[in-house]
Amino acid sequence: MTDDMTPEQISRRTTAAxxxxVGAGRDLGLDVADAKVLYELFSVVVxxxxxxxxxRIPVVLPGSTDLDSLARRQQEELDVTRWLADQGVPxxxxxxxxxxxxxRRDGFSMTFWAFVEEDRTAETDYVANAATVPDLHAALRSYPGRIPxxxxxxxWFVTEGLERLGERPDLIGPQDLDRARREWxxxxxxxxxREAFEKRFPGIDVQTVHGDCPAANIMPTVDGALYADFEMVTSGPVEWDMASLGPEFREAYDRGARSNGMRPLDEDVMRFVDAVGALRxxxxxxxxxHLPDLAGYLLPxxxxxxRTPFAAGLEG
Structure with missing residues (x-):
């Protein structure tokens, strides 16, 4: 069994990032005299x-992720966000x-973003956010870049993770792990x-999507709300961006979709993305x-x- 990192080890990791x-910023000609950490979890944000x-410096990554593959994903995010901004998308x-x-520096790969002042008085309404996601999808439909x-x-990470969990019965028991592997x-x-997906779900279009729950990644700033955190940008069905959210969020999405000509969410595809999200x-x-507090968030x-049907009923 792999030992969990101690708070001291995590602190040293944050300091290293x-x-x-700071060193990379200085080399790029930036004044970094008052640099400070804003946030840390899977990434350290400075x-x-x-x-x-x-x-933004990712620090908790799957074991098989190397700096080359990470940099490719980071470049996709930089390209997509720059393109969206050029189209007038906030x-x-x-x-x-x-x-x-x-x-790259000292074993890390990082990206640099324009600082915006967060509006800390704003109350986040995630359901209202969900109603705006079709607007983002409408903009992304014409993105010219190629995203896998x-x-x-x-x-590959799900396969790797389910394999490694065989050594962590304290996190998931053998019966649950067997079910997860059979579902996968x-x-x-x-x-x-994509070919297998389109055969199983005929008529469902594939496009560039945010990749990581955009309704929860809208940043309130003093200059207005901004879509943020495209580090998981991908191509797929629009349902992917609404995975693991409840009926209220999906109804809000469909309202927004009707208002701008996007199609409503497909129930069969939603069951699929929810099932994949659960295994992730x-x-x-x-x-x-690498992040001991993670279990407390994930185990519920x-x-x-x-309590869900096996493989969301998709085994047939």
Whole structure:
């Protein structure tokens, strides 16, 4: 069994990421005299103050993710957000003060973003946010870049995570793990192949989507709300962006879709993306050694998964 990182080890990891961001920013000609950490979880986010630049440094990654594959995903995010901004979509943007590309330093790969002041008085209404997601999807339909199909599902990571969890019966018991692996054998082909997905769900269009619950990734700023955190940008059905959200959110999405000519959510595809999302949640338990608090967030979702039909009824 792999030992979980201690608070001291996590602190050293954060410090290393901070130092790498400060050093990279200085090398790029930025004034970083008052740099500070804004946030840390899967990534460490550093405001390179007094420069209006924020560095985001991923620090908790699947074991098989290398810097090359991470940099490719980061470049996709930089390209998509810059393109959206050029179309007039309200979105957080790459910093114009540095080259628009990932920077590697001290074993990290990081991206740099324009600093925006968050409106801390704003009350977040996630259901209202869900009603605006079709607007984002409408804009992304014409994105000219090529994004891999359901790359944010990370099927290789789910396979890897379910394998590693065999060594962590404290996180998931053998009966649950056996069910998860059997479900994944059914779902993985539909995640890994656009052709297989389109055969199983004929008539469902595939396009560029946010990839990571955009309704929860709208940042309130003093200049208005901005779509943010496109680091999981992918191509797939629009349902992917609404996975694991309840009926109220889906009804809000459909209202927004009707208002701008987008199609409503498809129930069969929703069951599919919900099932894949549940298995991704279980696979994320394998990252607990790197982020011990993670289990507390994920285990209630595993309990909910136990009450769902096997593979969301898609085994037929």
């Amino acid at each position: 901070f130092d790498a961001a 405001h390179l103050a007094p420069s209006p630049v924020v560095a 979105v957080t943007v790459p910093s114009p003060l540095v080259p628009r590309e990932p920077v 199909f359901l790359s944010s599902a990370e099927p 054998r059914i779902l993985e082909p539909l995640v890994s192949s 949640t279980i696979a994320f338990l394998s990252l607990t050694p 979702m595993v309990e909910q998964w136990r």
